[in-house]
Amino acid sequence: MSKTVNWQMEASMNSLVTRYWVPSNPKVRPHTPSIFCVSENIQGQCLTDTLLIQITKTFLDHYRVDISVRDDQGSAHLLEPSLNAKCGYKLKKNYKGDLNLLVSLMACHLYLEGERMLLTIEVEYEQLRNSSASGADVFSFTCVQKELAVKRKVFCEEEYIEVSLKVDIPFQAGLHHAQDQESPWFFEVHYPDGSMINVDQPWILRNGLGLNISSYYGWITLRVPHSSPIVGKKDVFDYPSLAYTMMAKHEELLIGLRYDLSAVCPEVQVRCAGADVTVSVPILRTPASGETVDLVFGIQVDGITISQTDMDKRGFLLQHSAQEVTVTYPKKNNVEYKLEETVYRSQLSLVHMWRDQADRSNNLVVIYLPVETCHPDDLNPGFTVTGNEMGFNITYGPIPLDYIVSSISIDGTISYSLADIAAQGANVTMIKDVNFQYVNVFAKYGTPVVPRKYIGGTSSQYSTTPSFLFLNSERTEETVKETETHTYNRSDVVFPVLHGSCGDERVCFNVSKGNAEELWRFYVWEVPVITTQRGYIYRDHGPSFWLCVGIQSPDLLHRSVTADSRVMALAVSFRDSVTGKTVVKAEQLCTFLTGGELVCTATGEMKARALRISASPAVDLHSLSLRDPRCGPSEVTDNLTSFEFTVNTCGTTKEVHGDYVVYDNEISNKVTANDNTTRHTLYKVTLLCQYMQTDQLSLELFSKYKQSLPKPAQGQGEFKLSLDIMRDPGYTTPYPKEEFPITKLLRDPLFVEVSVLSDDPGIELFLKDCWGTLGADPSSTLKWPVIKDSCEFKGDKYKTVFHQVKLTRRVQLPGHYKRFDVKMFTFIDMQSKQLLDKEIYFHCAVIICDAQALSSDQACSGACIPGKQRRGRGAWSLGVQHGVVSSGGISLQSPADAATSLLDPDTPSWLIIVSVTGLLACLAFMVYAYWRLKLKKRNSNKPVTT
Numbered sequence: 001m002s003k004t005v006n007w008q009m010e011a012s013m014n015s016l017v018t019r020y021w022v023p024s025n026p027k028v029r030p031h032t033p034s035i036f037c038v039s040e041n042i043q044g045q046c047l048t049d050t051l052l053i054q055i056t057k058t059f060l061d062h063y064r065v066d067i068s069v070r071d072d073q074g075s076a077h078l079l080e081p082s083l084n085a086k087c088g089y090k091l092k093k094n095y096k097g098d099l100n101l102l103v104s105l106m107a108c109h110l111y112l113e114g115e116r117m118l119l120t121i122e123v124e125y126e127q128l129r130n131s132s133a134s135g136a137d138v139f140s141f142t143c144v145q146k147e148l149a150v151k152r153k154v155f156c157e158e159e160y161i162e163v164s165l166k167v168d169i170p171f172q173a174g175l176h177h178a179q180d181q182e183s184p185w186f187f188e189v190h191y192p193d194g195s196m197i198n199v200d201q202p203w204i205l206r207n208g209l210g211l212n213i214s215s216y217y218g219w220i221t222l223r224v225p226h227s228s229p230i231v232g233k234k235d236v237f238d239y240p241s242l243a244y245t246m247m248a249k250h251e252e253l254l255i256g257l258r259y260d261l262s263a264v265c266p267e268v269q270v271r272c273a274g275a276d277v278t279v280s281v282p283i284l285r286t287p288a289s290g291e292t293v294d295l296v297f298g299i300q301v302d303g304i305t306i307s308q309t310d311m312d313k314r315g316f317l318l319q320h321s322a323q324e325v326t327v328t329y330p331k332k333n334n335v336e337y338k339l340e341e342t343v344y345r346s347q348l349s350l351v352h353m354w355r356d357q358a359d360r361s362n363n364l365v366v367i368y369l370p371v372e373t374c375h376p377d378d379l380n381p382g383f384t385v386t387g388n389e390m391g392f393n394i395t396y397g398p399i400p401l402d403y404i405v406s407s408i409s410i411d412g413t414i415s416y417s418l419a420d421i422a423a424q425g426a427n428v429t430m431i432k433d434v435n436f437q438y439v440n441v442f443a444k445y446g447t448p449v450v451p452r453k454y455i456g457g458t459s460s461q462y463s464t465t466p467s468f469l470f471l472n473s474e475r476t477e478e479t480v481k482e483t484e485t486h487t488y489n490r491s492d493v494v495f496p497v498l499h500g501s502c503g504d505e506r507v508c509f510n511v512s513k514g515n516a517e518e519l520w521r522f523y524v525w526e527v528p529v530i531t532t533q534r535g536y537i538y539r540d541h542g543p544s545f546w547l548c549v550g551i552q553s554p555d556l557l558h559r560s561v562t563a564d565s566r567v568m569a570l571a572v573s574f575r576d577s578v579t580g581k582t583v584v585k586a587e588q589l590c591t592f593l594t595g596g597e598l599v600c601t602a603t604g605e606m607k608a609r610a611l612r613i614s615a616s617p618a619v620d621l622h623s624l625s626l627r628d629p630r631c632g633p634s635e636v637t638d639n640l641t642s643f644e645f646t647v648n649t650c651g652t653t654k655e656v657h658g659d660y661v662v663y664d665n666e667i668s669n670k671v672t673a674n675d676n677t678t679r680h681t682l683y684k685v686t687l688l689c690q691y692m693q694t695d696q697l698s699l700e701l702f703s704k705y706k707q708s709l710p711k712p713a714q715g716q717g718e719f720k721l722s723l724d725i726m727r728d729p730g731y732t733t734p735y736p737k738e739e740f741p742i743t744k745l746l747r748d749p750l751f752v753e754v755s756v757l758s759d760d761p762g763i764e765l766f767l768k769d770c771w772g773t774l775g776a777d778p779s780s781t782l783k784w785p786v787i788k789d790s791c792e793f794k795g796d797k798y799k800t801v802f803h804q805v806k807l808t809r810r811v812q813l814p815g816h817y818k819r820f821d822v823k824m825f826t827f828i829d830m831q832s833k834q835l836l837d838k839e840i841y842f843h844c845a846v847i848i849c850d851a852q853a854l855s856s857d858q859a860c861s862g863a864c865i866p867g868k869q870r871r872g873r874g875a876w877s878l879g880v881q882h883g884v885v886s887s888g889g890i891s892l893q894s895p896a897d898a899a900t901s902l903l904d905p906d907t908p909s910w911l912i913i914v915s916v917t918g919l920l921a922c923l924a925f926m927v928y929a930y931w932r933l934k935l936k937k938r939n940s941n942k943p944v945t946t
Contacts, residue, residue, distance in 0.1 A: 036062060038123055038137045046143035047303030049155070049366065050102050051110075051119060053141060057097030063125040067091070067101060069109040070120040070138070077109070085159040085225035086210040095346070096427055096442065102303065102347075104155070105143060106164050106221040108210055116142040150353070151361035154284075156265030157368050160210075160225045161242065163263045167218040185213070188258070190245035192232025220248055222261045234264070237282040237323045241266040260287050268369055272331075279369050280326040281350060290358030297325060300349040300366065304388075314386060325350065327369070330384075381480070383466060387488030391445050392464045396480065397431075397438030403478075404471040405430070405439055410449040412465035412481060424449045439468060445490060446515075454519045454576055454583070458493040496520065496574045500588025506537070507556060507570040507590045508548040520574040520583055524555050525615040528575075547572070551592060554639060555615045559589055560686040561598040561608060567591050600689035604647045606663065610640045613667065613683050623669050624683070627651025643667065647689065658775065663689045690781065720758075721885035723844055726751040731803070731819055732810070740888030741839045744824040747798070754844050754885065755817045763848050764815040766790060768882075770800075770844040774827050774836055778843040778884055782836075786822045787844070798823040818846075826892045839889030848881040 041059035045052045055065060068076035069089070077083060079091055079101070088104030103110070103119060110117040120140045127133035155162040183201035190196045204211045209230075210223030224231060230244045241264050248259040264284055271278045285292040298305055299316055311318065317328045327350060348369040355362050384395045392410070407415040408428065418428055425447035431438040443450050445462050455461045467481035497512040514520075521528045537548035549556050549570050560567035573585035599607040613624060621636045626643060631650035635642040645652070647663040655662045667685040724734035725742065731753055735742055744750065756765045770787035773780040785793040792800040803819040811817055827836040 038125065038135075039139075042123070042139060044141040048300060048305045049105055049153075050303045051105060051117075051141060051143050052303055053101040053103065053121065054094075055099040055101075055123070059125075060097065060099055063127055065099065066124045068122040068124070070122060071109055072111050076122045081159070082208065082225070085227070086208055086223060088160070088162060088210060088223055090158070095431065095440065096429055104162060104223075105145070106162065106212055106219065106223075108212060108223075112145065113142065115145055117145045118142050149362055150364045151359075152363045154263050154265070154363075154365045155368075156263075156366070158370070160223050161231070161244070161263050161265050162210075162221065162223045163261050164219050164221040165248075165259050165261060167220060167259065184251040186249045186251070187261075188247040188249065189230055191230055220259060220261065222246065222248075224263075236264060236266055236284065239266040239269065239282045241282075262287065265367065268367065270370065276328055277331055278326055278328045279348075279350075280324055281367055283320065283323055283325055283352065284365055285354050285363075288356045288358070290356060293355045293357060294320070294352070295355055295362065296351065296353040298351040299327065300347075300351055302346050303349075305351055310386075314384075325352065383480075383482040385464060385466065385482065385484075385486040387462070387486060389490065391447075392441075392443045392450065392462070392486065392488065394441040394443065394464065394466045395438055396466070396468055398433070398436035399439070399470070400473060401432065401435070401437050402473045403437070405468060406471050406477065407469040408441060409467045410441070410443050410464050411451045412467050412485075414449075415467070415469065416449065421449060441466070445488075445492070448518075452516070452519065453578060454493065454516070455489065458491050458495075459489055460491075460493055460516065460519075461487055461489050463487045493519075495584050498572060498584060498586035500570070500586055502588070502590035503548060505551040505592060506548045507551075507568060507588050508537075508546065509570070509572055509586070509588065510544065510546055511572070512544045519577060521577045523573045523575055524549075525557075525571050527616060551595075554612060557613060557615060557683075558597065558611045558685050560688065561611070562594070562688045562690070563598055563600045564594050565591055566594055566597055598687060598689070600663075600691070606643075606645055606647060606652070606665065606687060606689050608643045608667075608687055610642060611667070611685060612639070613641055613685055614639070619669075619683075624667055625669070626665050626667060627653075641667070643687075659692060660781065661691050663691075720756070721846060721883050722755050722757060723842065723885040723887045724753045724755070725842075725887055725890065726753050729821070735888070737888060741891045742888070743891045743893040745893050746826070747823040749821045750824055750842075750890065751819070751821045752842060752887070753817060753819050754846060756846070756848055758816060759813075761813055761815075762850060764850075765818055766847045766849060767818050767820075768845045768847050770820075770842065772822075772825070772840050772842050774838045774840065776839075776841050776886065776889065778841075778886055782827055784825065784827075786842070787820070798825075824890070824892065835892070837892075839891050841889055842887040843884060844886075845882070845884050848883070 036059050038055075038059065041056040043054055045054075059065075066078060068078045069087075070076050079089055084090060087108035088106060090100075090102040092100055092102075094100050101121070105117060107119070110119050112118070118140060119142075120138060122136055122138050124136040125134060151166045153162075153164040185201050187199050187201070187204060188196060189199055201211065204222075208225060208228060210221075212219070212221040212223075224244055224246075226242060228244070230246070231242050232244065234241055234243045243262070243264040245262040248261055249257075264286060266281050266284065269280050271280075283294070297318055297320055299311055299318065300306070301314075306314070315330045319326050319328075327348075350367045350369060352365045352367070353362060354365075381397050381399050386393045394410075405418060405428070407417055408421050408426075409415040410421075410426070416424065416426075421441075422428060425444050426449055427442040427444075429440045429442075431440055443464065445452070445460075451463045452460050453463075463485055465482055465485045467479060470478045470480070472478045493516050494514040495516075496514040499510040499512075501508045501510070511522075523529065536553075537546070537550070539546040551568065556568045556570055558566060559569040567589050568591075569587055569589050571585065571587040574583045575581060576583060597609055597611060599605075599609075601607070613619075613621065621633060621639070621641050624641060625632050626645065628649070628651040631643070631645055633641045634644045645665070647654070650665060652663050652665045655664065665687045667683070667687065669683050727733045727735060729749070729751055731751060734753065752770075754765065754767060754770075756763065767787050768790055769785065771778075771783045771785045774782040784796075786796070786800045787793060792802070801821050803821070805811060805814040805817040805819055807814055822842075824840075826840060827838075828834065829836055
């Protein structure tokens with residue numbers, strides 16, 4: 001069976017996707033143990049007019065290979081000369097020994113799939129020294145089918161002539177019938193002796209001609225081998241040429257309307273003049289209905305049309321008259337390559353586009369230029385360097401046959417032996433002629449031997465200044481070096497990606513390295529570091545790594561400090577290793593419980609101790625100050641800074657929030673010039689103390705929650721959170737938003753439902769903490785927990801009760817819901833012993849997990865996340881999301897209000913009896929609570945719940 005491999009590559013002209021296609025053909029043999037894998041030694045590239053499929057020399061050195069193409073029925077057709085000429089295939093080795101399959105984009109077995117052309121090939125292989133080690137794999141290649149701005153294309157190839165003609169749009173519908181058993185197409189075929197016959201489509205195929213009729217863009221393509229009896233010879237401007245005449249007719253077209261599929265291909269003349277090669281061909285502008293205009297003359301090298309700039313670099317000189325075009329280039333730019341006694345070269349083709357002024361149609365002619373050996377009279381060696389999308393092609397020569405290459409340098413500085421440079425990914429080939437030889441090196445981009453630098457955006461610049469060290473005939477060393485540095489710019493940079501997260505007493509980054517590690521240096525803050533240093537937790541996964549910094553690390557800096565919490569920061573970046581310019585950066589802030597850094601005393605003192613403000617020992621911490629620059633540090637030791645001041649000094653600001661006062665100051669290193677302008681601010685830490693508005697300041701808990709909706713993990717879709725108060729214990733109907741605030745009696749049950757609104761069945765919602773506050777702010781210091789660490793709060797006499805969620809018409813995904821009920825409560829001021837007459841709000845911190853990764857033995861009626869599971873799914877898990885959600889307001893209904901409502905004549909008598917009993921119980925409880933609180937001697941006036 002074929003192994004399944006998926007991979008994608010970018011081609012120079014079009015995007016190309018190559019993939020395994022699991023075959024149904026029983027001919028495909030199962031794999032036997034082999035040295036090399038075909039999928040690692042085959043690649044494809046979409047060129048200007050062809051698809052190039054290449055099997056490496058490495059594989060061919062160990063295996064004999066047969067290639068077949070598959071038709072749309074899945075049948076395989078072995079590539080052999082007659083099929084190749086008929087269908088538009090060329091099979092040959094390049095100068096490196098790789099096997100190239102060049103496929104015309106109009107070939108017989110390319111089929112339209114969406115907007116791409118699909119070719120499926122079967123590669124059968126047999127080990128050269130072990131015939132039992134064999135197998136077959138099937139691959140599919142696609143190229144974008146682009147509609148060109150031409151009406152007619154003629155390709156004069158080595159073994160065949162290919163003509164493609166665009167059909168008028170009104171008649172494209174008729175093209176669909178071209179594959180029917182009774183084809184509506186007929187052809188008028190002229191023989192060289194002047195005879196003519198009318199034939200149908202099956203006759204065309206039976207007589208060795210290739211015919212493709214595409215309905216997508218409306219093309220008719222005819223392919224005629226040079227050996228076909230309909231091909232004859234004729235002279236065009238004194239150039240011997242091959243020609244044939246054929247007309248296509250459709251039964252639904254108007255009588256007399258025909259499509260001219262005729263073509264003329266000249267014999268290319270090659271002349272040698274010293275070290276130069278000159279090729280010339282006549283200019284063909286047939287068929288034409290009126291005057292013609294030449295639009296473009298150009299050169300294709302190995303199937304890719306090159307620009308005028310590249311032509312100049314490679315030494316191509318193109319000239320034309322009214323009847324002839326010539327191309328002259330140095331012999332060394334297309335040197336002779338010998339492999340297995342056969343000469344192969346880079347394939348050159350002449351491109352000519354012209355316009356018929358009568359119908360304003362553009363016509364394209366591409367003529368293959370044959371190879372020719374031109375020996376230079378005297379050896380005048382030199383470098384020829386060209387760059388393409390894959391790498392640099394470097395050739396030096398001609399040199400005497402007895403010269404031996406000792407070492408090679410691609411950058412002109414670091415030299416490698418032939419074995420070492422091959423191990424670094426460069427391909428070295430000695431090309432021998434009768435009296436001289438050439439050295440050819442192909443240095444692929446991205447290998448260590450090719451210098452690379454970042455030039456902005458997503459572009460890299462690769463460069464080479466090659467030098468070779470030879471041992472000459474006298475076995476003395478002789479060094480040659482190119483005087484020019486050659487460069488090639490390529491858009492291929494994938495930047496690193498930094499994802500920050502918070503863990504248990506640590507801050508972490510998941511870093512995707514990108515594809516240009518050699519261009520960047522990794523920094524923590526302003527210091528370049530090796531990630532295994534400085535006590536970090538580091539895990540390398542090849543293309544990415546995890547980095548975690550513990551809360552005690554000197555690299556974890558304070559950003560905001562309160563009496564009960566601290567916000568710590570970690571900043572990382574990648575910078576250009578040459579210029580030092582920042583490429584990507586990220587800073588992660590995480591909130592942790594206090595480490596005692598800030599003390600807010602009852603006498604109004606703010607004492608900030610042992611703050612980490614800079615990770616660099618070079619920073620002068622004595623330059624730090626509070627908002628008032630006269631207030632500097634009280635102590636600086638071991639890169640730690642302390643400040644002591646009162647709330648009415650050093651620029652401390654005061655803000656009133658209801659019953660609370662917040663005092664705020666800021667540590668920074670603002671440097672002020674003489675003109676009172678601030679020059680820079682590098683560091684900043686916020687200090688916050690919160691007090692009750694009483695005569696005596698007291699220490700208060702300050703917790704900074706952020707009410708936010710969690711972002712979904714990749715692939716989970718969008719979701720949001722909801723916290724509803726339900727009307728009944730059956731959880732059928734929630735109170736709508738417009739009814740809030742609702743009213744409840746003391747210890748009335750409140751039925752709470754928390755849900756995540758998402759259609760993703762792969763997630764499950766859990767409650768981490770839930771609490772009630774006096775007011776809508778979830779970070780209020782007046783709060784009472786009802787769920788703690790996913791379980792009922794054990795410090796409350798009235799326990800929270802969890803309820804199982806079952807599948808109903810309303811609840812389609814029970815894992816998206818959690819339900820519980822609590823008893824209605826309120827807050828009492830410890831000094832006045834009065835109920836605080838404000839609305840109660842409930843809030844829940846939720847966790848959304850990957851349901852498939854959860855165990856089934858969850859505690860607390862399915863509401864708790866087991867401790868071991870929480871630890872396992874912390875900051876290291878990308879499948880966990882967090883968020884905070886809040887309810888509407890709930891007012892405590894006083895007994896008097898309840899009694900008044902009961903006097904309503906519409907109130908049922910049974911409800912009055914039950915309610916009065918409840919009210920009396922509430923009054924008795926409140927009296928009991930009052931005396932109980934009075935008997936307790938507490939100095940703190942912190943509000944409590946009852």
